[in-house]
Every structure is written in C-alpha cells, then in structure tokens.
Amino acid sequence: MASCWTVLCALVLGLHLGFVCSQNQTTFTESVGTSLATDCPKHCECSPGVGHTGVLCNVIGQLEWPGTCTDIVAYKAGEQKKLALKLTGPADTFVSGFDCLLQLASLDVSQTSLKLVPNMFKGLRIDGSLKLGGNDIERIPKGTFDGILAVDGLDLAHNRLVELNISSFAGLENVRHLDLSYNNITVIHQGALSNMSRLQSLNLASNSLQTFSFKQFSPSVRLDFFSLQNNYLTNLYLESNKTEALPFHKDSQFDISDNVIECSCSLAYFLQALPFPEDYLMNVGNTLCNSPEKLRGQSIALLDSSGLVCTAPEIFMSYPLKQKDLLTTSSITLECHATGFPLPSILWITPWGDHFLHDQAHIPNTLSQNLVISASEIKDHRRYKERNVLMVTDIKADQSGHLIITKIRGSMHGNYTCLAFNPAGNTSKVMDLSLYCGIQSTYTFSLILGGYCASGFLIFGFLVGFIKMVVVWLRHKLYFIVPSFSKAASTVVGAPNQDICSQSGCNSVGVNPRSGDDSTNCDASSITCPNSPTSLSFIEEEEFQEGDHDPEQSGSSSYHAARQHRLRDTIEEAKGRWRDGVERKMERMRKNVQHIRESSSNYVHNIKETGSSAAERMKAGVAHGVETVKYQLQSFKELCGTGDMGTNTISTVTLETDIDSNQQSKVVKQMTFI
The missing domain is CATH 2.60.40.10 (Immunoglobulins)
Structure with a gap:
C-alpha cells in the first residue's frame, strides 16, 4: 500500500514538473521569437532557412539606404547564418554601392531599375549569385565590377545590353555561371569573355547574334552548359577541327536551336570536332540548316562535313x-x-x-x-x-x-x-x-563681296563729294550776292521818286494826288515831268535885296520863297524817310544774308565731318575685313593641306583694328590637328 502511495506521489510530482518545464519552454520560445522579430531591420522581412537567412528589404529612397544597410549588418552579426538578401526600391537608391554588406550568401537587386556605376560592388564577397536581371541595363560601365572580392554567378538576363567589350566583365575572373539571355546583344568583342577562366555555364539565348567565335573563351574553359538558342546565328567559327578547340567535355550540353544557320564549309570544323554531335546538341529536332537550298531543313547532327562547300x-x-x-x-x-x-x-x-x-x-x-x-x-x-x-x-x-x-x-x-x-x-x-577645301569658293565669294562693297563705298564717296561741291558753290554764290544788295538800294530809292513825281500830274509841285499830302519829299533838282513844258528845276532860290523891288513884286516873291522853302522841307523829309526805310531794309537783308551764310557754313561743316567719319570707318572696316580674310586663308590652307595622318598645326592670325584710333593689333592662335 505504501509503495502504491509512493508511485502515486512520484506520478503527481512528475506531472507537475513536466507542466512547469513545458511552461518554461513555451516562455523561452516566445522570448526567442520576439527577439528575432525585433532584431529584423526596419522595412525588412526575415525568414530563417537552411544554411542561410532570407532577408527582404524595401528601401524607400537613397537617403535611407545607409541606415538600412547598417541595420542589416547588425542583424547579420547576431545570426549564425549568412544572409540571402533581396532589395527593392527606386532606381537611384543603391548608387552609393554595397560595400557596407561585406559578405552575403546571395544578393538580388533585380527589377529595381538599377543604374550601374563604377566600383559599385567594391569590397563585396558573395558566395552565391549576384542577380541584376530586369533592370533595363543598356551598357555595363567600365569598372563596374572592379574590387569585388568573390561572386559565383552573375545574372544579367532580361536587360537591354547591345554589346559586350573587353572591360564589361573585368574583375569577374572567378565567375562560374553567367546568364545574358533575353537581351539585344549583337556583337561580342574579342576578349570580352576571355578573363573568365572558371566559367562553367553561359546562357546567350534570345539575343541578336549573327556569328559566334569559340576564340572568345579562355583555353582552359570547359562548359557544362552553353546556349545560343533563338538568335540570328548563321555561322560558328572554329580555327581547328580538333576536339580541344571546343570548350566542351563529354557531358557538355550545347543548344543552337532556332537559328538560321548556313550549313557551309565554316561548319565543317565544328562537326569534325564533335564526332557525335547528337550527344552534345540539345533540341536536335530544331537545330536545322537554313541554307543552302539543298540542305534546308536538315538536322545539323546528321550532316556529312565532307559535303559542306563554300x-x-x-x-x-x-x-x-x-x-x-x-x-x-x-x-x-x-x-x-x-x-x-x-x-x-x-x-x-x-x-x-x-x-x-x-x-x-x-x-x-x-x-x-x-x-x-x-x-x-x-x-x-x-x-x-x-x-x-x-x-x-x-x-x-x-x-x-x-x-x-x-x-x-x-x-x-x-x-x-x-x-x-x-x-x-x-x-x-x-x-x-x-x-x-571650301576655302576656294569662299575666297571667290569674298572677292565678289569685296568688289560690291568697294563699288558702294566709291558711289557713296562721289555723292558726298558732289554734295560738298554744291555746298561750297552755294557759299561762294551767297558771298557775291551781298554787294549786289547794296547797289540795288539806289534803284529802290529812285523808283518811288519817279512814281511820286509822275503821279503829281506835274502841275502841282511835289504833291501826290492819291495821298492828298502836299508834304511829299522830292528833290527839286531831280524831279522832272515828261508832259510838262517846264520842269521843277525852274524853282530856284532867288536872292532878294532890300529896296530892289516894289511892294507888288515883294508880296509875290515872298509867296514864292515860302512855297519854295516848304517844298524843300517836304522833299528833305521824304528823302529822310526813304533813307531810313531803305537803311532798315538793308540792315534786315544783311542780317538775313549773314544768317544764311552761317547756316550754310555749319551745314557744310557737318556734312564734311559726317562724310569724313563715315568714310574713315568704312575704310577701316574694309581694311579689317581684307586683312582678316587674308590671314584666315593662310590658316585654312594648312587645314585643307594634303599631308600624312601626322600632326598639322594651324596658325590663326587675326588683325584687330580700333576704328576710333585707327590702331591695329595682331592676335596669333595656334591649333594642332591630328
């Protein structure tokens, strides 16, 4: 009975301990799970796998990439496994490179519109593959893979590559797997693949290659898989019919199906180097001849190399x-x-x-x-x-x-x-x-243009000279007109005298019947009336002596003397008025003539100065153009010379003329053409 109780107590105690242990284990598991979830970098998803831990990170932008990269490195330090990292983000997110990651199981940056830059993967060691597919890459810049420590495979499928040159894969000597399928590659330059001495598989399917030479590979390369499927392939070039000339071994697989192969003598070396083509060729049913017509549709694996002609x-x-x-x-x-x-x-x-x-x-x-x-x-x-x-x-x-x-x-x-x-x-x-050289036609055109310009300047000079001659003639003409005005004054003075005297009817002495004024000033000695039997000259001053006349004669003489005196006063007054009027008119005329002379002189001076300045400027411009063309012709002669492919030196001499100071300076330039 005691043993039963002992067994029962032991059973109860065991159940209790088992429950407690299970609770502790559950708590530890939850704690570890919480710790892992907390350590996974921000914007990333972490999923532990066999041999590595998968990490998927969505990087929002270029500024956040350094911080995310630091978090990934910190997370990797707490893991015992390498990371298989896949990154997504905008096109320019990763331009700063991946050197912070140091070592990864694999790196997938596909379908991110990644832009390749030199030294982008410097210091990075990748045990698996580097996936760069689906990024619309058109060219691989020189130095893109410089400094990369190790990478096993490179995936560049589904891009837009057109050509591969000798620097495209520099730094990838240890790559074993290369995928270049689904691009638009038309040419592979010699040496583009020769540095990959450890290459084991190469996929060039679905490109635009027309020819391919096996000289591209390093002599030590032996491929497990090589695909040229679905290109525009017409020829395969092989320098020898020995098996060693092909980069294959007995288990290699070679796919050249879906091409337009010309089954000519250039294919003979290839068939002779492969004693049993069907053992190497994949898709034999689609590896057919496209030409010549008699061999169209026949399988290459069944051809007799001796029947191929060129x-x-x-x-x-x-x-x-x-x-x-x-x-x-x-x-x-x-x-x-x-x-x-x-x-x-x-x-x-x-x-x-x-x-x-x-x-x-x-x-x-x-x-x-x-x-x-x-x-x-x-x-x-x-x-x-x-x-x-x-x-x-x-x-x-x-x-x-x-x-x-x-x-x-x-x-x-x-x-x-x-x-x-x-x-x-x-x-x-x-x-x-x-x-x-086009300088000959330019030289002829320059001569014609120079002739036109010279003719234009000559005509302009004639016009300026003619205007100057006219102005000078006008100056001389106006100068000789001035004395004629002074001579005409006496004629103007005499005219009214004659008119006044004629209008007096010659019966009333010095009286103008139209004006009704008897005070008209006329010179008695010069006034004559053509219709009068006597002239006004009969009025003379008489000398009267006291006591020599009677009263009747004395009264008559006084009347005549008074009348004669009044007439003389009237004539003198008229003469004074006419003299003042004529002098005023002459003064005004002199002023007008002086004004005309001054205006003409200023006008002639302005025309002379303007014409001289324009002529000097045009002369300087023509001289500058002629000198420039002259010196430019010498330089172009050197350019258009017929020498070897060596160095040609062109001396350009430019003549600069200061129009204002008429000073000239030369500027010499030398340029070397290769």
Whole structure:
C-alpha cells in the first residue's frame, strides 16, 4: 500500500514538473521569437532557412539606404547564418554601392531599375549569385565590377545590353555561371569573355547574334552548359577541327536551336570536332540548316562535313565606284557589298593603316597573318580627337559592312580598301577619296563681296563729294550776292521818286494826288515831268535885296520863297524817310544774308565731318575685313593641306583694328590637328 502511495506521489510530482518545464519552454520560445522579430531591420522581412537567412528589404529612397544597410549588418552579426538578401526600391537608391554588406550568401537587386556605376560592388564577397536581371541595363560601365572580392554567378538576363567589350566583365575572373539571355546583344568583342577562366555555364539565348567565335573563351574553359538558342546565328567559327578547340567535355550540353544557320564549309570544323554531335546538341529536332537550298531543313547532327562547300566572295557593288571628290569636314558612308557562301564579312583598311570591322571576333588566323595585325588592333569604332583640336572625326564600321566617316579631315584623303572575306577566300576593292577645301569658293565669294562693297563705298564717296561741291558753290554764290544788295538800294530809292513825281500830274509841285499830302519829299533838282513844258528845276532860290523891288513884286516873291522853302522841307523829309526805310531794309537783308551764310557754313561743316567719319570707318572696316580674310586663308590652307595622318598645326592670325584710333593689333592662335 505504501509503495502504491509512493508511485502515486512520484506520478503527481512528475506531472507537475513536466507542466512547469513545458511552461518554461513555451516562455523561452516566445522570448526567442520576439527577439528575432525585433532584431529584423526596419522595412525588412526575415525568414530563417537552411544554411542561410532570407532577408527582404524595401528601401524607400537613397537617403535611407545607409541606415538600412547598417541595420542589416547588425542583424547579420547576431545570426549564425549568412544572409540571402533581396532589395527593392527606386532606381537611384543603391548608387552609393554595397560595400557596407561585406559578405552575403546571395544578393538580388533585380527589377529595381538599377543604374550601374563604377566600383559599385567594391569590397563585396558573395558566395552565391549576384542577380541584376530586369533592370533595363543598356551598357555595363567600365569598372563596374572592379574590387569585388568573390561572386559565383552573375545574372544579367532580361536587360537591354547591345554589346559586350573587353572591360564589361573585368574583375569577374572567378565567375562560374553567367546568364545574358533575353537581351539585344549583337556583337561580342574579342576578349570580352576571355578573363573568365572558371566559367562553367553561359546562357546567350534570345539575343541578336549573327556569328559566334569559340576564340572568345579562355583555353582552359570547359562548359557544362552553353546556349545560343533563338538568335540570328548563321555561322560558328572554329580555327581547328580538333576536339580541344571546343570548350566542351563529354557531358557538355550545347543548344543552337532556332537559328538560321548556313550549313557551309565554316561548319565543317565544328562537326569534325564533335564526332557525335547528337550527344552534345540539345533540341536536335530544331537545330536545322537554313541554307543552302539543298540542305534546308536538315538536322545539323546528321550532316556529312565532307559535303559542306563554300563560295569565294566577290564584290558586286561599292560606293564610290573608284574615285570621289569630297568637301573637307563633311561626312560620307563608304559601302561595299559582296556575294559568297557563307556571306562574306567586310574589313576596311584606311590610308593610314587602321582596320575597322563590325565583329572582329571571327577573323581567320590566316587572314590576320597576311595582314600582319592582331585581332586587338581591329576596331569597329574609333574617335580621332586631340587636345586643342576643334574638329572631332568618328569612323565606325556598322553591321551591314559600311564604313561611316563623320567630319572627315583634309589629311584623311587617299585609298580606302574594302576587303571581303569568308572561309573560302577574300577579295578587295580600292576607293580613292580626294578631298577639297571650301576655302576656294569662299575666297571667290569674298572677292565678289569685296568688289560690291568697294563699288558702294566709291558711289557713296562721289555723292558726298558732289554734295560738298554744291555746298561750297552755294557759299561762294551767297558771298557775291551781298554787294549786289547794296547797289540795288539806289534803284529802290529812285523808283518811288519817279512814281511820286509822275503821279503829281506835274502841275502841282511835289504833291501826290492819291495821298492828298502836299508834304511829299522830292528833290527839286531831280524831279522832272515828261508832259510838262517846264520842269521843277525852274524853282530856284532867288536872292532878294532890300529896296530892289516894289511892294507888288515883294508880296509875290515872298509867296514864292515860302512855297519854295516848304517844298524843300517836304522833299528833305521824304528823302529822310526813304533813307531810313531803305537803311532798315538793308540792315534786315544783311542780317538775313549773314544768317544764311552761317547756316550754310555749319551745314557744310557737318556734312564734311559726317562724310569724313563715315568714310574713315568704312575704310577701316574694309581694311579689317581684307586683312582678316587674308590671314584666315593662310590658316585654312594648312587645314585643307594634303599631308600624312601626322600632326598639322594651324596658325590663326587675326588683325584687330580700333576704328576710333585707327590702331591695329595682331592676335596669333595656334591649333594642332591630328
């Protein structure tokens, strides 16, 4: 019985202890869960996984990214697992880089409209993949991946990349997986992939590639997977028919389905290097020949390499045909069209030895040896620009095989060679570009314009001289008119005397019948009446002697003397009035003449000064224009010279003329053209 109670007590005690322990465990679990939820950075979601912890953060803007990055680092420090980080946010949120993260299991920045900048991933170590897909990236700036410590895979799918150059993947030597699918890549320049010596998979599906050369890969590369599906692929270039020339091993998978492959002799090396193509090719049913017509629709895996043929290229059309005269600084597109099977590629050789080709990755080694050049010396675009040189020339070889030259220089004249080549051979055509300078027509136009200007100035000078002569003549004319006014005064004075005397009827002495005034002043000695038998001169002063006359005669003599005296007074008064009037009129006339003379003198002086100033200014302007054209012609002659592609120095001499002081100064500038 006691043992039963002992067992019962032990059972009750065990249940109690189990309950207490379960309560403590629940409390600890809730505490740990609360701690994890609290430590997860703001605006982030954290989800622990196997081998890593997933963190999804939505960063609102560029200003919040440094704080969020610090929180992520603090959260990672409390975890025993690496973080698989996925970030979302606006386009410019992460331009400051990701160097604060240091080490991650993976980094996903896809579909954020991310803008790549140099050194963006400096100091970052990623054990897994770096996902940059869906960001509409058009180009990879130089130095984007410089300083990245490690990354296993790079995903750039679903972007807008057009070309890959030698600096696109610099710093990614340890990348093993590269996804470039669903872009618009048309050309991969030689050396773009050669630094990835550990590459194991490459996806170039759904791009716009027309050719691909296996020389792109490092000799040590062996791919597990390589896809060129759904491009515009016509040729695969391989320099040897040995298996070692292909970057494959026995378990490799190669997909070139859904292309427009030309089954020519250029494909023979590829088929010979793969003894059993069906073991390597994926989607064999869709890996078909597009040309020639007799092989259209046949599977490449079933072809006999010995039956594949090529046709040597032949140039059937070019522009210009042989020779072309071109104005310096203008632009031109040189065209070269060739036939052959497979379709030939076009290589351009300039007069100074530069080589241009749109896709330089598939130049045969034999052609490179004949040209004594390396693939690195062949460019698809080059800009000729030097310091202190105003003009910039661009030369580019486009996808159609045309050579586009913008703002051609005078030293770029000469023979341009169009070289068409394919695996069956090559052919060439020479085009001669002769450049002429527009300064000749400008010089002729300047002479014509100068002649017109000189004629205009000559006519203007004649007009000014004629006006000056007229004004001088008027001055002399007015000067000689002045004495004639003084001479005319006597005539004016005499006229009224004669008129008054004639109106008196010659019966009443000195009386004007119209005025009724008998006090008219007329000179008795000069007044005559044509119809009177006697003249007024008979009135003379008589000397009367006292006692020599009788009373009757004395009364008569007194009357006549008084009358004669009154008449003389009247005549003297009239003469005084006329004299005053004439003097006043003469004075007014003299003032008018003096005013006219002064006005004419001022007017002539103003015309003279204005004409002289205008003539001097125009003379200085013409001299300045002639001297400027003269010195500019020398500089343009240097620009339009026919020298080698070396350095040309242009000396620009400008003659500046101060119109007011008529002082001249020269300004010399030197510019060097390459």
